Amino acid sequence: MTARSDADRAASPSKLKVARRRRRLVPRGNDTLAALVALTVAVTVPVLVWPDTAPMTMLIVPLLLGSLLLGPRQLPWFVVFVMVMLMLAISAQPKITSKQVLAITILYLLCFIVLLTSFRRSRLGVAGVQGESMLVDLRDRILSQGAIPPLPEAWLTETALRSAGGTPFAGDFIVAVRAEETDRLELVVVDVSGKGEQAGTRALLLSGAFGGLLGALPPADFLPAANEYLLRQGWEEGFATAVHLSLDLVSGAFEVRTAGHPPAAQLDAGSGRWTVHEGEGPVLGLIDGAEFTTISGVLRSGDALLLYTDGMVETPRREIGLGIDRMLGQAERLLRGEFEGGADRLVDSLGSRNDDRALVLVHRR
Known part of the structure; x- marks a missing residue:
């Protein structure tokens, strides 16, 4: 040896x-x-x-x-x-x-x-292959930000995202946070100006920033902070729309705030009717000191809530109001008796293929 x-x-x-x-x-x-x-x-x-x-x-x-x-x-x-x-x-x-x-x-x-x-x-x-792997990693990080954290058995929450032209990068993204040892889910759906790869770079930056703000601030302070963050960037086309949901997973009480975004829609299981929660709030990144109204409600057993981007309801030939009516009609048909997989079914059946589309389905069993 x-x-x-x-x-x-x-x-x-x-x-x-x-x-x-x-x-x-x-x-x-x-x-x-x-x-x-x-x-x-x-x-x-x-x-x-x-x-x-x-x-x-x-x-x-x-x-x-x-x-x-x-x-x-x-x-x-x-x-x-x-x-x-x-x-x-x-x-x-x-x-x-x-x-x-x-x-x-x-x-x-x-x-x-x-x-x-x-x-x-x-x-x-960086080299070509290395640069591509970096972009793939960043894309995966965007998608991971939108992953729904573990929830109680009584709650079903699904997300679906489709980009313009089928590219892997989109201007729409979702961020979901559930702080440790709390019974509150914070979720935001964001639509960055532009579509597809053009908006993908801004979405890369904003998804990380909004994820940090969402978990660190009280619900009422999130949209004002996001607005200030966008104003500081000084982008020529740096505006974005958003809808923010704060949900109590024990009582089902929720708060919704919108920033120039299509309104949330709630299904009342007792009556079988959909209610559109119209909120007021300017687009993020345009007005300093903007204020955002709060819409409160409760999700009872069997109820559902839809959050979505304008790509789901708006086309060059159809106004957004008519698009919302069509979406709710499809939701009534596609979600009847079966909510699992409903987010993907709705996104695949609605909206323009030339625009980014994102949707979140929250259902209390």
């Missing part, structure tokens, strides 16, 4: 020397670049040795891999290296035909496109 340890210690200095020499040739973090350079050389050699057999278009492979894997600092230099290898491949051709001229033109055009892409990526500072 001792002899083996002594041998390992004796070998470790030599391993360190090899590692240091390797790092001199290939600086830390440039392993991918070195591998792509080696691949480019390996692809170019057959073109130089057998110019009549190996096509120059083989250089597309390392160019494509470089555009996916390299960062904005490394990618321009790698593209220049590929262009140099392409020049060597051209010089090795015994005869340049019109077909080869077209292939060469396309290759240089691809190099130019990749260069432009690298300059645009420099604003983000």
Whole structure:
């Protein structure tokens, strides 16, 4: 055992020397670049040795891999290296035909496109695949903000979200919070100005900020604080609408406040009728010191409450009032006797595919 340890210690200095020499040739973090350079050389050699057999278009492979894997600092230099290898491949051709001229033109055009892409990526500072994974992570964080926390068995709460054009990013988002050791659910549905990917970046920021405010402030202070936060951003199109629900999970008593948002709708299980709770409050991010009225009510056994965005009820050919009537008619038909899965059924059957749609269904069993 001792002899083996002594041998390992004796070998470790030599391993360190090899590692240091390797790092001199290939600086830390440039392993991918070195591998792509080696691949480019390996692809170019057959073109130089057998110019009549190996096509120059083989250089597309390392160019494509470089555009996916390299960062904005490394990618321009790698593209220049590929262009140099392409020049060597051209010089090795015994005869340049019109077909080869077209292939060469396309290759240089691809190099130019990749260069432009690298300059645009420099604003983000990460490689293509890494940047995409960051966006996916941010999107997942938005969706996790809207996850409903565990509730008592007597309550069913469902959310459904669809973005314009089916893209994974939307201007509509939901934030739900239930503070520890409390019997109150705080939930807000927000519609950021714009739609789809255009509003997605603002939704990324606002979902985190509103989640922090929702759990830290009394219910009456949330919308004023959210309004002040948006005003401080100074965005040209930085307004948003919202509806905020504060629900007591023991008594069923609730408070609803709206900020330029479509009104909440409540189902009375006893009468089977829907009531629209019209509230007053300006759009968030436009008026300093805005005030928001409170609508109070109670959800009894069998009752339900709908919170939604204008994409559910508003289209270019239909006013929002008519859209609400249509939504409630669909709700009466689709939710009759079966509330589970009702949020998805309603969203899929209503609204415009060209607008973001979000809906929250709260049902007391």
